Amino acid sequence: MTGADAAHALGPATRTRFAPAPTGFLHLGHVANAIHVWGAARATGAAVLLRIEDHDRVRSRPEYDAGLLEDLAWLGFEADEGPVRQSDPDARHAYTEALERLRADGRVYGCDCTRSTFAAWSAARGRSWTGIGCPGGCRERGLDGPVLRVALGGGSETWMDGLVGPCADDVAPHGDLVARDRHGDWSYGFCVVVDDLRQGVDLVVRGRDLLHATPAQIRLATRLGRATPPTYLHHRLIRRPDGSKLSKSSGDTGVRDLRASGHSAEAVIGMAATAVGDVGDVGAITGGSAGRGR
Numbered sequence: 001m002t003g004a005d006a007a008h009a010l011g012p013a014t015r016t017r018f019a020p021a022p023t024g025f026l027h028l029g030h031v032a033n034a035i036h037v038w039g040a041a042r043a044t045g046a047a048v049l050l051r052i053e054d055h056d057r058v059r060s061r062p063e064y065d066a067g068l069l070e071d072l073a074w075l076g077f078e079a080d081e082g083p084v085r086q087s088d089p090d091a092r093h094a095y096t097e098a099l100e101r102l103r104a105d106g107r108v109y110g111c112d113c114t115r116s117t118f119a120a121w122s123a124a125r126g127r128s129w130t131g132i133g134c135p136g137g138c139r140e141r142g143l144d145g146p147v148l149r150v151a152l153g154g155g156s157e158t159w160m161d162g163l164v165g166p167c168a169d170d171v172a173p174h175g176d177l178v179a180r181d182r183h184g185d186w187s188y189g190f191c192v193v194v195d196d197l198r199q200g201v202d203l204v205v206r207g208r209d210l211l212h213a214t215p216a217q218i219r220l221a222t223r224l225g226r227a228t229p230p231t232y233l234h235h236r237l238i239r240r241p242d243g244s245k246l247s248k249s250s251g252d253t254g255v256r257d258l259r260a261s262g263h264s265a266e267a268v269i270g271m272a273a274t275a276v277g278d279v280g281d282v283g284a285i286t287g288g289s290a291g292r293g294r
């Protein structure tokens with residue numbers, strides 16, 4: 001089944017998002033994700049929102065931000081809405097407001113655990129830290145920071161993934177969700193839930209490397225008052241022949257490197273589609289016919 005077929009089977013949707021982080025240039029992994037996102041949007045009638053996920057203020061760079069917009073345009077993927085950014089004032093206000101709501105519910109606590117706290121816990125017990133909370137028992141200590149965690153509760157969440165099938169996993173297998181890190185940056189797992197809720201995103205199409213993050217995101221959304229979680233489609237990832245993940249620094253899969261070496265946009269999209277599989281008819285997705293056909 002293709003991503004578009006899977007999305008179609010799950011019924012109509014209002015809005016999905018393509019959400020790259022400007023911490024590197026676009027590579028074939030992003031292209032594969034874009035094929036799935038625009039394909040699912042077409043199948044469900046959803047609009048595509050372009051959301052630049054620049055929550056990490058240290059690693060995000062303006063040149064990457066500009067570069068990914070340029071590469072997307074060259075490839076022919078046209079978003080219906082955006083770009084919006086996680087650094088926008090209204091976004092930062094929304095994260096603060098969400099955190100304060102959770103704090104009012106008694107769910108936010110400061111944590112001063114470091115790698116060595118986790119290592120000491122493991123050394124004493126002969127296994128890795130697992131479960132809710134944190135190894136330092138920080139929720140009971142009344143700290144202000146430096147890390148802020150959200151106690152989402154234990155147990156698991158279940159969902160029907162459009163491409164993976166029925167899923168169930170622990171909400172906090174490696175401790176409570178980090179909402180803000182020790183540098184004062186909002187975390188990926190916190191931002192996307194607040195964003196998807198406030199932006200009306202009801203279809204999430206992303207790679208399977210993020211499957212493990214889904215239970216905590218479903219639970220956090222519920223804690224923030226979301227009545228129905230988004231529909232999820234987690235597609236396969238492009239791997240190197242040796243099975244390793246593509247990295248943003250690897251020039252042989254970078255869109256602008258392929259472009260510089262004379263590849264056409266169609267050829268680059270074809271390479272990504274072939275590598276990831278299960279994407280259906282990619283020829284109809286780009287060139288301005290994406291999303292709702294605008």
Ligand SMILES: [Zn+2]
Nearest residue numbers: 111113134138
């Ligand atoms: Zn802690």
